[in-house]
Amino acid sequence: MDCLFCNIINNKIEKKLLYSDDYVEIIMDAYPNTDGHCLIITKKHYNDILDIDDDVLKHISVLTKKISLSISENINVDGITIYNNYGFHQQIKHYHQHIMPVYSEQVGIKFLQKANSNEINNNYLLIKKSINDFVKKEKIEKNINN
Ligand SMILES: [Zn+2]
DSSP states (O other): OOOHHHHHHTTSSOOOEEEEOSSEEEEEOSSOSSTTOEEEEESSOOOSTTTSOHHHHHHHHHHHHHHHHHHHHHSOOSEEEEEOOOGGGOOSSSOEEEEEEEOGGGTTTOOOOOOOHHHHOTTHHHHHHHHHHHHHHHHHHHHHHO
């Protein structure tokens, strides 16, 4: 099966990687709606929300909370929209969840049209740094607690 996201996970396609663990990778969306629009993609191929293992879905939810906290604290955003498409709007049939920073100047107008990530991802390095700092801090806290 030729799946775009499996190819991304297997490093057959270039990506801007933000985070990786045993279950997921977080990458910048190649065609973002807003600056910093990123995707959580499962390492294992699940078709969609009806197909994904509950434990992996829970992991993604908790990770989403942490990443959202990290982005809100480190980047000048006015909000974050989190969504997953199933069925008609799901273009790539490999489970993925969107994390899309929202900027107030865009609210009420419309989100940016899909753009090439190189054009609008001014926050890529900032987001990557905030996530990496967060993961480092978590590891340190884990070590302290253990
Ligand atoms: Zn796949």
